[in-house]
Amino acid sequence: MCAAGWTLMLLLIHLIGSATSSPFITPDSLLPHLLFPSVRLPPPTSAVSFAESRAQVDCNLMISPSALVVRFGDPAEATCSNPSKDHFLLGWLSNPGLTEPTTDSFLVWSVESVTQWSIDLVCYAASDLRGPCNISLPSIVYNPPKRVSIQFLNHTGPMVEQHQYTLQCTVQDVAPVAKLMVTFYRGHTPLGQLQSDSKVEKKPVNESFTLNIIPSRGDNGSQYWCEAKLDLRPAGPQQPPVETSQNLTAVVIWNQEPTYQIERPMKDHEAKTNHQPLEGSGTTNSYRGGFLLIVPLVYWINGL
Numbered sequence: 001m002c003a004a005g006w007t008l009m010l011l012l013i014h015l016i017g018s019a020t021s022s023p024f025i026t027p028d029s030l031l032p033h034l035l036f037p038s039v040r041l042p043p044p045t046s047a048v049s050f051a052e053s054r055a056q057v058d059c060n061l062m063i064s065p066s067a068l069v070v071r072f073g074d075p076a077e078a079t080c081s082n083p084s085k086d087h088f089l090l091g092w093l094s095n096p097g098l099t100e101p102t103t104d105s106f107l108v109w110s111v112e113s114v115t116q117w118s119i120d121l122v123c124y125a126a127s128d129l130r131g132p133c134n135i136s137l138p139s140i141v142y143n144p145p146k147r148v149s150i151q152f153l154n155h156t157g158p159m160v161e162q163h164q165y166t167l168q169c170t171v172q173d174v175a176p177v178a179k180l181m182v183t184f185y186r187g188h189t190p191l192g193q194l195q196s197d198s199k200v201e202k203k204p205v206n207e208s209f210t211l212n213i214i215p216s217r218g219d220n221g222s223q224y225w226c227e228a229k230l231d232l233r234p235a236g237p238q239q240p241p242v243e244t245s246q247n248l249t250a251v252v253i254w255n256q257e258p259t260y261q262i263e264r265p266m267k268d269h270e271a272k273t274n275h276q277p278l279e280g281s282g283t284t285n286s287y288r289g290g291f292l293l294i295v296p297l298v299y300w301i302n303g304l
Helices: 005-018 031-035 050-056 268-273 281-302
Strands: 062-064 068-071 074-082 087-095 107-112 120-127 135-136 139-142 147-153 165-172 179-188 189-197 205-213 225-228 242-244
Touching: 031 225, 068 074, 074 087, 074 165, 087 107, 147 225, 165 179, 165 225, 179 205
Parallel strands: 068 139
Antiparallel strands: 062 074, 074 107, 087 120, 120 135, 147 165, 165 205, 179 189, 179 225, 225 242
């Protein structure tokens, strides 16, 4: 049966259901196969943006928010709408959650608590003018870093100046790790920023990052630490979840430069002074000898 035939059949189902006291609602599990026999759910957390996903189909469906970023365990919701109102059926293909299709111009998907690490959401519509169309909603389920620690890798004790050492920053229980940014610091000075190589893992993991340093004597007493930031912008929190490590105090040792004592030649009076006896007898005897020479001279002058 052609697409127009399926559209006519669904329209008849809708009209018959609206005329009864118990409206007939085609289950979500059946509608996707009726509307889109070849359509499959997109991969979890599709990287396609809202604008790009709109360009892939010729329909007027709009989803708000344009990307769903939700913390694990928190409630979540999204709204699909068709401003042109040229459809007769609007629904969600969702995992998790179950939403019945509607003939209104918008439909809200919601869950009280997100309890899985990937969310698959596709809004679909059937239109007399445009035929069936669908649009997917990119989503991210995140968990902030639980604990961050820093240490020297394969080294304990003081560091020696101008030798290479490795700092290791370990982040525990974070998701998705692809959005994690780790920055090493010495005091307030950033030393380097690293990002995980894992682009697929959605569940929480423990990840370690390393940075090589060559300390100098000026680094003695400095505080090394690291910061883990889960950057989910632009759709996520504008203040990204951040966790910091403890401080690691650096002890740097270096070779002391030898000191030399420069001796200068001593002058004559310094040499004589240095050779005088420690007691005062030497100075007293010098004056006594001078006095004995002066006394006979005084008598000889008086006898003239």
